[in-house]
Amino acid sequence: MGDTLKKKYSLIAVAGALAVAGATLTAMPAQAATPSITIWVDAPRLPGAKLYAKIMKGKVDVKVELHAQGDLVQKVALFNRVKKGWPDVVFGPPNDVSVLKDANNALALDKYAPASFWKDMEGGNQWCKGSDGMYYCVKNDLAQTVLWVNTKLMKDFGYTVPKTMTDFAKIGADIAANHPGYSLGALGAQGMYANYLWPSQCPANQATSSTAVRIAPTDSKCTRATALVQPMIDSGVLSTSAPWDADFVKDYGQANKVVMVIGPSWFGEFVIKPAASWAVPAGQITAVEMPMWPGEKVNYSGEWGGGIYTVSPHSKYPKEALAFAIFMVSDKRNVTDVVNPDGSKGAPTFPASAKGNAFWKAKISADKWYSANPYPAMLAQSTKIFSGEKPVSYDTNGAMEGTYSNELKKTKNAQSALVAFSTYVTNLAKQLGYKVKTN
DSSP states (O other), X not given: OOHHHHXXXXXXXXXXXXXXXXXXXXXXXXXXXXXXXXXXXXXXXXXXXXXXXXXXXXTOEEEEXXXXXXXXXXXXXXXXXXXXXXXXXXXXXXXHHHHHHHTTOOOOOXXXXXXXXXXXXXXXXXXXXXXXXXXXXXXXXXXXXXXXXXXXXXXXHTOOOOSBHHHHHHXXXXXXXXXXXXXXXXXXXXXXXXXXXXXXXXXXXXESSSSEEEOOTTSHHHHHHHHHHHHHHHXXXXXXXXXXXXHHIIIIIXXXXXXXXXXXXXXXXXXXXOTTTTOOOTTSEEEEOOOBOTTOSSOOBOBSOOOXXXXXXXXXXXXXXXXXXXXXXXXXXXXXXXXXXXXXXXXXXXXXXXXHHHHHHHHHHTOTTBSSOOHHHHHHHHTOBOTTOOOOSSOHHHHIIIIIHHHHHHHOOHHHHHHXXXXXXXHHHHHTTOEEEOO
């Protein structure tokens, strides 16, 4: 064989070998990329989120970012405009589900979790169900109002737990007359709305459909609430500050001068107990059921909080994003075991998941800081949150914490503050196309 022919066969052999190798390489499956998600949480959810990122290391890359609850709604318009920046999953206030749906930034979640999870969430997740029957968020917790009672002060002053709001007001009058300097709570932030107006069924913001809302501040179920609190505002028994404002914490909380306070189920763990807040000593606090409004058959609760997790439709890994929310609401490692910055353990709120709630019940019921088990009252009121309030596409929380609270602090008049709030949210609703009924 000549040199030229040898070279030709050598080249053919090399080319064949390369072809075979190429075919072999092409047949090998590409290695899947590790899923990556960005999650936004507020400070109370941060320890659980960081724990989840640690648990998922090597399986899912979890980037945790700390954001105030209102951040996402303010930034979604920008994200939509520049076509990037959306976090995969975010914790926020309950009204976000409606706002984000309108901004095309809330994904229908049903197919990304097994039916068993949605069954577990069924009782606590109705807020997240759209008119199409699909779930657009996962409720983190229920924030039903209960009556928090300082059993030591009640005994010292000879009071019995009020069964009606009329009896609650009578105790307020007696405190003003015989125990000045003591308190029945604070009305700032959402204190008036969640603790009095909502349980009274006041139509301060009642969505009657996806396009209609009733805002009627002069309805009798509004005026009975403002009339009940007004004498206690005038006497100083009810403060116009928020329960965590420095003046209230100093003068009443840390001075252990709050005899009773209507507040959400998280008040004990988040406001009354912590050393950095009211720091009420052990063995004095429990929760009882809400007092009944006159003429009613149900002692309704309002809801102050009850945050939600939403998943962005832009997420490349929606199943992994939802898995984070599932961990937060139902996994014992977060619900009761995660270590918080102050040394306490577990989530501070009443889980909306039945599975998570069972873990939380055991923890709270065994906590000797409480003078009696507060869980039965929380459980009873969790089924009595007045359902007339529903998600709307404007920021009612901001309006209550801004317009209402500012007006109340300025005028010390609960009804005029409610009228100012109603005027403001009526304009917001109309700007977004809602039909507003005012009577």
